[in-house]
Amino acid sequence: MKKLIFLWVFALVSCSSSKFDKVNGVSFVSSGEEAAQHHIDPVLKVSANYAAIMPFGFIRDMDAPELVFNSDHQWYGERREGVKQYIEKLHQNGVSVMVKPQIWIFRGAFTGNMKMPSEEDWKRLESSYEEFILLYAQLAEETQSDIFCIGTELKTFVNERPQFWNDLIQKVRAIYTGKVTYAANWDEYAGTPFWSELDYVGVNAYFPLCEKETPTIETLTEGWQPWKTKMREIAEQVDRPILFTEFGYRSMDFTGKKPWLVDRNQMDVNLKAQADATQVIFDEFWGEDWFAGGFVWKWFMQHDQVGGHEDNRFTPQNKPAESVIRKQYSQVKKSSL
Structure with missing residues (x-):
């Protein structure tokens, strides 16, 4: 009888593992100050087991090859010393980390369209970017961070300079022993050429789902199906799990129409739309064994x-969506019973 009970419990845990054994992450935004315990406590309160830490490098224009990073002119949390302090504080609280260096182009121009005007400029950019990435890959190894992301939404750079990226991956692997990914934009990931060299297919999951002002659960679910089918196919093709390196919705009307919008529009606040869209993404993906989890944008x-209830931006903090996230992320603890 005891043996039968054991086998039943084992089967139950095994069947549930794909649902519970996930990256339940938040994208932890850099600040001008050190991370203190009261900054980490809300992360713990939503039961996040991962945080993405995002040091930034800055470029003046879309065709400028010089990347400025780890500079005294940057915020503390955007520099190496701040990134290290954030990681160590999160680790002290049992939160795993993905180190995710990113480029910011002046005035927020889209990094996916960045293109150099000459071979000389491409080589200058490559040299600067490699230095940027390897600096933080070394830090990720030093701090024993669990995941390292080699880039974010750099479609043209990836397509135009494939050999550079193949070489960069090998250089990162030579100094960093954890898991490695790349954060491809939702309309980029299917053509990204180097997934088999990485550990996760990283996707910034701002897929358009519907054009309704306040989409229903059913409408959002239906909108996900073709995208979900394609991601499953890619995961099976390259034999790597999908990781949502970013996911989230703005708390505004039409949140499922163009989820990538970061403009400061005056669209009416719609807290229900954000909460429902967040719930649907959990319902659709967190139970799939080819899906590794993801990082909420942004915290x-x-x-x-x-x-808060007057804010139409991405953050779920102090909104109904925060409760949706807490309910989902807290389930991971039940799997250890």
Whole structure:
């Protein structure tokens, strides 16, 4: 009888593992100050087991080859010393980390369209970018961070310079022993050429789902189906799980129409649309064995001062979507019973 009970429990846990054994992450936004315990406590309160830490490098124009990073002119949390302090503070609290260096182009121009005007400029960019990435790959190894992301939404750079990226992956692997991914934009990932060299197919999951002002659960679910089918096919083709390196929705009308919008529009606040869209993404993906989890975009350190019921931006903080995230992420703890 005891043996039968054991086998039943084992089967139950095995069947549930794909649902619970996930990256339940937040994208932890850099700040001008050190991370203190009161900054980490809200992350723990939503039961996140991962945080993405994002040091930035800055480029003046779409065709400028010089990347400025780890500079005294940057915020503390955007520099190496701040990134290290954030990681160590999160690790002290049992939160795993993905180190995710990113480029910011002046005035927020889209990094996917960045293109150099000459071979000389491409080589200058490559040299600068490699230095940027390897600096943080070394830090990721030093701090024993679990995942390292080699780039974010750099479609043209990837397509125009494939040999550079193949070489970069090998150089990262030579100094970093954890898992490696790349954060491809939702309309880029299917053509990204080097997934078999990485550990995850990283996707920034801002897929358009519907054009309704306040989409229903059913409409959002239906909107996901073709995208979900394609991601499953890619995961099977390259034999790598999908990881949502970013996912999330703005708390505004038409949130499922163009989820990637970062403009400061005056669209009416719609808290229900954000909460429902967040719930659907959990319902559709967190139970799939080819899916590794993801990082909510985005989570600010000053929890009490951000988000709220008048905010139409991405953060779920102090909104109904935060409760949706907490309910989902807290389930991971039940799997250890």
